[in-house]
Amino acid sequence: MVEYKEKNSISPRDCHPGVVELAKEMGTVAKDVTLVGGSILNLWTNTTPKDWDLVLFGTPFSAIQTKLEALGLSAPMVGASFGIITTHLADGTAVDISIPRRDNQVGISHSDVSVETDPNMNVKEEARRRDFTMNTPSMTLLSGEVYDPYGGYEDFRSGILRMTDPVLFPQDPVRL
Numbered sequence: 001m002v003e004y005k006e007k008n009s010i011s012p013r014d015c016h017p018g019v020v021e022l023a024k025e026m027g028t029v030a031k032d033v034t035l036v037g038g039s040i041l042n043l044w045t046n047t048t049p050k051d052w053d054l055v056l057f058g059t060p061f062s063a064i065q066t067k068l069e070a071l072g073l074s075a076p077m078v079g080a081s082f083g084i085i086t087t088h089l090a091d092g093t094a095v096d097i098s099i100p101r102r103d104n105q106v107g108i109s110h111s112d113v114s115v116e117t118d119p120n121m122n123v124k125e126e127a128r129r130r131d132f133t134m135n136t137p138s139m140t141l142l143s144g145e146v147y148d149p150y151g152g153y154e155d156f157r158s159g160i161l162r163m164t165d166p167v168l169f170p171q172d173p174v175r176l
Contacts, residue, residue, distance in 0.1 A: 002045055007137075007153040010043040011144045018089040019052045023141035026097075031058025033155075034123065034138040036148070041134065041156060051086075051094035052117040055126060056111045056136070059119055061085070062098060085119045100126040130168065133162045 012020045015035065023033040034055050035043075042049040056064060061077070064085060068075035074085045085097045100121035127149055133165035134156040137148040155162050163169040 002122060003165065004157050005044050005046065007044075007148065008146050010040070010139060010146060012139070012141050014043050015039075015141065016089075016093055018093055019054075019095060020071075020141055022089065022095060023054065025071055026054070026056055026064070026067060027142050029059050029063045030056040032056070032123075033141050036045065036127075036138040037130070040137045040139060040146075043058050043139075044153070044156065047108055051096055054141075055099045056097060056099055057119060057121070057123070058071060061099060061117070064099070068097075074097050080140075102129060123147050128165050129168055133160075133164050136164055 001060050026033050036055050037053045039049045039053045065075040068087055075087060077085055081096050083101055087095050089095065099117050099119045102116045123138060131134050133150040133152040136150040137152040139146045150164050
């Protein structure tokens with residue numbers, strides 16, 4: 001049986017120390033640095049993520065890449081069409097970094113997606129594009145505040161798989 005922590009009982013102290021230090025460093029170029037997606041679910045179930053997912057608000061990719069390189073970390077755009085940088089900490093820990101985005105299906109192929117990044121989007125808007133509500137919670141690594149605008153914690157604990165937004169859900173054909 002899975003044991004769940006209380007929704008607001010997680011904090012940056014529960015994260016890999018290197019990820020928290022990276023978040024503090026990235027906070028010098030970003031308005032906010034949030035831990036998102038599966039990383040949050042892992043914290044709630046006291047398991048270790050395979051990688052740590054960060055979304056940086058209020059900064060363009062160029063500033064993120066410059067800062068990572070100044071820290072001696074690689075900054076390749078591995079998911080260039082989706083705006084994702086994957087870097088690795090000194091101990092090999094993988095960290096995926098992105099900025100808020102909107103996805104729009106523009107053709108019939110799964111690769112026919114137009115991605116519009118918007119570093120000034122707010123947390124609720126950023127979460128709205130995610131597939132299921134359980135993937136919408138986030139935690140700012142600068143203050144420790146947990147955001148759950150779509151009730152993802154309750155759905156996760158209840159085993160409910162619910163679309164975050166029925167209008168946006170079909171925009172990614174791989175989801176179907």
